[in-house]
Structure formats: C-alpha cells, structure tokens
Amino acid sequence: xxxxxxxxxxxxxxxxxxxxxxxxxxxxxxxxxxxxxxxxxxxxxxxxxxxxxxxxxxxxxxxxxxxxxxxxxxxxxxxxxxxxxxxxxxxxxxxxxxxxxxxxxxxxxxxxxxxxxxxxxxxxxxxxxxxxxxxxxxxxxxxxxxxxxxxxxxxxxx
Numbered sequence: 344x345x346x347x348x349x350x351x352x353x354x355x356x357x358x359x360x361x362x363x364x365x366x367x368x369x370x371x372x373x374x375x376x377x378x379x380x381x382x383x384x385x386x387x388x389x390x391x392x393x394x395x396x397x398x399x400x401x402x403x404x405x406x407x408x409x410x411x412x413x414x415x416x417x418x419x420x421x422x423x424x425x426x427x428x429x430x431x432x433x434x435x436x437x438x439x440x441x442x443x444x445x446x447x448x449x450x451x452x453x454x455x456x457x458x459x460x461x462x463x464x465x466x467x468x469x470x471x472x473x474x475x476x477x478x479x480x481x482x483x484x485x486x487x488x489x490x491x492x493x494x495x496x497x498x499x500x501x
Contacts, residue, residue, distance in 0.1 A: 380407075386435060387413055393443070401443040401452065408436035427469050434463040439489060456489040 380389035386407040393403035414432035415424070423430035441456025460483075467478030 385409070386437065395443075395445070398448045399445050401445065403441045403443060403454070403456070405439045405441070405456075405458070406436070407438075423466070427471060428466070429468075430464070430466040432462075432464050434461055436461055437487075439487070441489065454490065458487055458489070460485055460487055 378389075378391040378393075380391075381387065386409040388410065389405065389407040391403060391405040393401060395401040409432065411432070414435070418424050418430050418432065422428075437458055437460040439456045439458030441454045443452040443454040445452045463480075463482040465478065465480040467476045469476035
C-alpha cells in the first residue's frame with residue numbers, strides 16, 4: 344500500500360504543466376536536439392541526437408568513444424607504459440539507437456535501445472636484456488540492450 348502511494352505521488356510530481364496548444368513550449372510539436380558530452384564516463388566523448396516525432400513518441404541515437412591520445416596519457420600516468428612494458432587501448436567505443444515513449448507528454452520518458460560496444464587492447468612486456476617479449480591482446484565486441492528513463496527537469500520562468 345505504501346509503495347503504491349509513493350509511486351502515485353511521484354507520478355503526480357512528474358506530471359508536466361500543460362502549455363497552450365501550438366505554442367513554442369508545446370511538448371507535442373516536432374523537436375530535434377543534440378547533446379555533446381566531453382569528459383563523460385566511461386568514454387570521454389559522447390554525442391547523442393534525438394527527435395521528438397509525436398507528443399508520445401521519439402527516437403534517439405548515441406555514439407561515444409575514448410580517444411587514443413587520452414588513453415595513452417592515462418596508461419603512461421598509471422605506469423603501464425615504460426621501457427619494458429607497453430599497453431595500448433586501441434579502440435573503446437559504442438553506438439546505440441533507442442525509442443522513447445513520453446507517457447505524460449512532458450520531459451519524462453521511458454526508453455529502450457540496442458547497440459554495440461567494442462574494446463580492443465594490447466599489452467607487451469620485455470624482460471631486461473632479452474630481445475623477445477611476451478604480449479597479449481584482447482578484443483571484445485558485444486551487442487547490448489538498454490532501458491532508460493529521465494526525470495522531469497524543473498524550469499523556472501521569470
């Protein structure tokens with residue numbers, strides 16, 4: 344019972360204030376947007392595009408990467424690159440497409456997406472005084488599914 348009351352109160356708080364129909368703030372009109380993230384986690388660069396196609400429906404696409412120059416700097420700082428050891432993060436990126444449903448016509452949405460992630464790394468180590476080293480590499484490429492929701496944002500007009 345308490346859980347039901349809590350969920351109902353959260354939905355009431357998330358209910359958007361209705362804008363006048365056809366105005367610039369009407370959540371039902373067609374909208375397109377782009378998000379650019381720098382210094383994101385787990386990959387440093389994140390680019391997302393989305394389109395609100397209908398008052399209750401939208402789509403989005405996302406691409407993110409961890410550039411080689413940044414991974415080289417971090418691996419050097421951590422001591423993984425030295426005279427005898429060489430570690431490289433050759434590729435660490437992902438992409439995703441998603442569908443968004445806006446049940447309250449506001450900024451709150453429920454989404455589901457699918458995409459792919461790739462990580463490719465190598466490491467090699469030479470013992471001092473020997474010309475031959477020992478190394479290894481790994482590549483993981485996997486399909487992923489995601490689900491998402493975004494809480495409504497608070498907007499204040501003055």
